[in-house]
Amino acid sequence: MLSCDDAAKYFLAQVSEDAGDLISNLKLQKLLYYAQGFHLALYDEPLFPEAIEAWTHGPVVPDLYRHYKKYGAGAIPCPEDIDFSIYDEKTKSLLDEVYSVFGQFAAWKLRNMTQEEYPWKLASQNSGTITHQSLQEYFKTQLNCEEAV
Numbered sequence: 001m002l003s004c005d006d007a008a009k010y011f012l013a014q015v016s017e018d019a020g021d022l023i024s025n026l027k028l029q030k031l032l033y034y035a036q037g038f039h040l041a042l043y044d045e046p047l048f049p050e051a052i053e054a055w056t057h058g059p060v061v062p063d064l065y066r067h068y069k070k071y072g073a074g075a076i077p078c079p080e081d082i083d084f085s086i087y088d089e090k091t092k093s094l095l096d097e098v099y100s101v102f103g104q105f106a107a108w109k110l111r112n113m114t115q116e117e118y119p120w121k122l123a124s125q126n127s128g129t130i131t132h133q134s135l136q137e138y139f140k141t142q143l144n145c146e147e148a149v
């Protein structure tokens with residue numbers, strides 16, 4: 001199992017600055033939420049063990065948020081210490097698909113999308129933690145909607 005930091009580094013390494021891409025902390029958090037949700041739906045196990053919480057601006061992995069907080073709303077640079085050998089083909093395929101589908105959206109668009117979804121709504125009304133069960137149940141319903149995730 002990867003850590004949320006491993007999944008975050010993979011997304012950050014996909015950014016093409018020449019194409020004008022950037023990933024802010026807000027956007028990164030939403031990409032991790034989608035990756036975790038689809039991984040649970042497809043493989044019945046989490047992509048990473050860290051909890052995702054329902055914050056004011058959508059789903060957040062608290063420790064990772066604090067790690068990248070210093071960048072504010074700006075772009076997080078590509079990591080220099082990424083080891084691509086830790087990602088198996090199944091995981092790479094899933095992360096690539098999540099980035100392809102959701103990476104095209106601006107951070108605030110992703111924020112608004114996640115706040116309309118059941119896992120965030122449920123957690124924001126209850127404990128604040130978005131459970132693996134709620135993610136899995138919701139994203140299983142989305143598999144029919146997404147073409148290739």
